[in-house]
Amino acid sequence: MRVTVFGIGYVGLVQAAVLADLGNTVTCVDIEQSKVDALKEGHIPIFEPGLEPMVKNNYRGKRLLFTTDAKTAVDNAEVIFIAVGTPMDQDGSADLQYVLKVAETIGQNLTNYSVVVNKSTVPVGTGDKVEAVIKEQIDIRGSDIDFDVVSNPEFLKEGAAIADCSKPDRIILGSNSAKALGVMHNLYAPFNRNHKRTIVMDRRSAELTKYAANCMLATKISFMNEMANIAEQVGADIEMVRNGIGSDPRIGYHFIYPGCGYGGSCFPKDVNALIKTSLDHGHTPQILQSVESVNAAQKIKLEEMVYRHYGTNLAGTVIAVWGGTFKPNTDDIREAPSLVAMSALLEKGATIRLFDPIANEALCAKLGNPDNLFTLDDPMEALTGSDGLMICTEWKMFKAPDFNQIKQSLNHPVIFDGRNLYDPETMTELGIDYYAIGRGKSV
Numbered sequence: 538m539r540v541t542v543f544g545i546g547y548v549g550l551v552q553a554a555v556l557a558d559l560g561n562t563v564t565c566v567d568i569e570q571s572k573v574d575a576l577k578e579g580h581i582p583i584f585e586p587g588l589e590p591m592v593k594n595n596y597r598g599k600r601l602l603f604t605t606d607a608k609t610a611v612d613n614a615e616v617i618f619i620a621v622g623t624p625m626d627q628d629g630s631a632d633l634q635y636v637l638k639v640a641e642t643i644g645q646n647l648t649n650y651s652v653v654v655n656k657s658t659v660p661v662g663t664g665d666k667v668e669a670v671i672k673e674q675i676d677i678r679g680s681d682i683d684f685d686v687v688s689n690p691e692f693l694k695e696g697a698a699i700a701d702c703s704k705p706d707r708i709i710l711g712s713n714s715a716k717a718l719g720v721m722h723n724l725y726a727p728f729n730r731n732h733k734r735t736i737v738m739d740r741r742s743a744e745l746t747k748y749a750a751n752c753m754l755a756t757k758i759s760f761m762n763e764m765a766n767i768a769e770q771v772g773a774d775i776e777m778v779r780n781g782i783g784s785d786p787r788i789g790y791h792f793i794y795p796g797c798g799y800g801g802s803c804f805p806k807d808v809n810a811l812i813k814t815s816l817d818h819g820h821t822p823q824i825l826q827s828v829e830s831v832n833a834a835q836k837i838k839l840e841e842m843v844y845r846h847y848g849t850n851l852a853g854t855v856i857a858v859w860g861g862t863f864k865p866n867t868d869d870i871r872e873a874p875s876l877v878a879m880s881a882l883l884e885k886g887a888t889i890r891l892f893d894p895i896a897n898e899a900l901c902a903k904l905g906n907p908d909n910l911f912t913l914d915d916p917m918e919a920l921t922g923s924d925g926l927m928i929c930t931e932w933k934m935f936k937a938p939d940f941n942q943i944k945q946s947l948n949h950p951v952i953f954d955g956r957n958l959y960d961p962e963t964m965t966e967l968g969i970d971y972y973a974i975g976r977g978k979s980v
């Protein structure tokens with residue numbers, strides 16, 4: 538099929554590559570000329586495992602095209618995806634300017650019946666707005682072209698996006714149009730061959746399904762962080778508790794890891810957007826408000842550990858930091874807890890020696906390239922001359938390091954672990970001071 542994707546970001550590029558890989562002809566449109574030029578030269582703007590070969594292969598095969606020219610991209614498209622950002626606005630709501638701008642562009646250029654599919658995460662009712670904007674533009678041209686707007690929220694996880702997109706747990710289609718659903722069933726037929734993954738519903742329910750899913754996941758994290766904080770106070774070990782409750786199949790082991798708070802481009806903004814939507818409709822979303830405030834408090838846990846150990850004047854203290862992305866296997870640093878921790882320590886006068894396998898440069902730039910922040914290309918090098926080690930992201934390579942080397946490299950061996958990677962008893966045996974999240978015995 539002929540598909541167009543607006544927005545070459547984490548969602549748009551992955552979706553485009555996966556659809557092209559199945560044989561569709563996919564045109565990707567972005568407003569950033571440099572991104573389009575880079576892709577044409579084989580440079581992938583984001584880090585996502587498995588994405589680069591898939592993009593290059595399909596570009597070479599002319600199934601994947603990149604352009605800034607919306608007119609040619611919309612012309613003849615059977616399906617047009619909107620996959621642009623919906624960042625958090627100042628009042629917490631989702632900023633729809635990019636989505637509505639794409640809708641306007643589509644309306645200005647549509648030449649044939651097309652299904653406009655909204656993949657961006659948008660508040661309930663946005664489908665109606667997109668429809669109205671496209672219709673308005675078609676009317677201005679004096680044309681009478683038919684189209685449908687379908688909600689098809691994306692559930693991929695950064696770091697596993699190709700797998701998630703290729704074998705989705707479910708495909709949510711929000712539409713009442715039999716014609717549009719027919720087109721979408723055709724497009725997604727390869728994903729439904731093994732078993733049926735598509736769930737059809739009305740557009741508003743589809744839009745809310747995405748927020749409900751992300752808010753449920755964020756709730757699990759904040760709940761576990763609350764349990765961790767209680768565990769810390771009463772002298773229990775949250776990791777024991779996690780194992781204990783996860784064994785109940787009604788609870789399960791997934792997504793119940795305590796830590797230094799959730800970040801990323803989705804949970805913070807989506808929780809806030811749903812809070813705003815609820816309040817706008819006269820409902821106080823008490824659980825969501827608590828999820829958000831627990832997370833905000835959790836993000837300062839790491840710096841608090843450091844103050845407990847060194848006091849709040851950190852002039853002359855050197856901290857090695859391992860990991861800065863909001864989670865492993867991605868280069869995404871949006872709303873990363875590491876940024877909160879590092880900016881606090883830098884402000885208190887500490888020197889930071891940072892190692893992240895992917896995002897050293899981006900983290901440094903985000904923190905304003907201060908003189909007391911150094912980046913290293915090797916995790917052990919970051920320890921040299923450092924007093925303590927702080928872990929912000931659970932990259933695989935940090936899970937079983939050479940503890941003796943850590944001990945020898947640090948001036949006074951201490952680890953501030955925001956991801957509970959190590960066993961407190963082992964740390965005690967090794968003579969390493971170990972601060973973790975909700976592990977009463979270790980602190």
Ligand code: NAD
Nearest residue numbers: 544545546547548566567568620621622623635657658691
């Ligand atoms: P992103 O910021 O990585 O990419 C967005 C892209 O859209 C950018 O390249 C930008 O230049 C482009 N863009 C902006 N305006 C445009 C326009 N008028 N025409 C063409 N391109 C335009 O965003 P993302 O992380 O891919 O997220 C996109 C949407 O998907 C968001 O609503 C997000 O909430 C949702 N989502 C994201 C994820 C994720 O893990 N990143 C997962 C599920 C859903």
